[in-house]
Amino acid sequence: MPKLPPRWFIRGAWKAHRGLIRVTGLADPKPGGKFGYLRLHTTGRRSGQPRAVILGYIEDGDALVTLAMNGWDRADPAWWLNLQADPRATVDLTGGSHPVTAHEATGPERARLWSALHDYTGYGDLDAFATQRGRETPVVVLARP
Template sequence: MWQKMWRAAGALPGFTPVARRLVNVDRWLGRVTGGRVVALGMAPSLLLTTTGRRSGLPRSNPLQFVRDGDDLIVIASNWGGEKDPAWSWNLRADPAARVTLDGRDIAVTAAETEGADRDRLWKLIVDQWPGYENYKLRAPHRQLRIFRLKRS
């Protein structure tokens, strides 16, 4: 029931500003629960740790994901913002990353998707979280990047 309400709320115009403010709480929650609770437990989520392309330091971000077979799929929506999120630039610079999911730390390698595969994954993502359609409308000047995370 909560997930249905959360999905419906995600399509409301005022959702994004509120949700953006919760990212630090979400990041903390993911860290203290060992990745067992992310996105306040309302959507399938993981904690992605990339290497900062400028700093070289680990950078962790809570993200929703969908499964595609054994792979984890994440989208660089940045809430429909002007620019791609920093984590996506980090993955492009160094595709080796770590995912914390259900209390497990998993080494992954990222690949940006394209073409028919990207189109198919977009449908999977939007089926799970319809709010991504709003993010796409807010960012018409850029294509929201979709990454496939494969276990290393």
Template sequence: MSTAGTGSPKIPPPWFVHTAWRAHRALYRLSGGRFLWTTSNKRGWGALRLTTIGRKSGQERSVILGYLEDGPDLVILAMNGWDEGHPSWWLNLEAHPDAVAQLSGQRPRLVRAHAADGEQHDRLWQSWVAVDPQLEAFAARRATETPVVVLEPREGAA
């Protein structure tokens, strides 16, 4: 996607992005998980809390991420706040793909993660572009490819 005529999208400095996410997590904790959560039907995407197992520590690690729904699957982007490299939560999922996704007002979902590829990747990427038309311009600023991560319900999970 060309950004000609629209200019390159502005990305806040990393310290601002990291501070904003720390504030978001603090508000989540203080509100008991109610504050700042929306489901995907509010604006085309929603926020979920993903709990993974640390690849080095073996401890539970939680992060709040944007998601889209694709049938029973949840779709997230491993974009690391547009910094280079992959986010820790994605590296954790590569090592231990079983995780727990918590959506606003719903019971936790047991999920298994995988990176979308081929036609699935292209289709899901375009779903995100439909929600955020500047996505490709942001992604082009990174040398690191942004994985499209699919969280599928785990076999036998309700």
């Protein structure tokens, strides 16, 4: 089973990644290739302040799909907690900004999307890393109204 790097390394990689995206821009997913990058804008569940995060995603028809992982840590990422409190958000894509409403995929929808995520590079050994979390990784669907 692959071993996760130390938390300090993951946080440093996130900072470097955000800087790289600022320079190169967001990207569309390529089926059979790399997942895309979007910027998700949420409202802080406690502060009420606007928050933004860059996430990897794939497309499922008109919906966008991402994983609520925190560097494969057991804890949920703050953006997912924000969406659970208020599922309305906005995403920035290469083609512009769009309002979305989030929900967690469950049952057959989750199984189908989890399988679809395997068709993209960038997640590493998805199943092995998810097992190390010790609980199910939420698959988040960002549906356009």
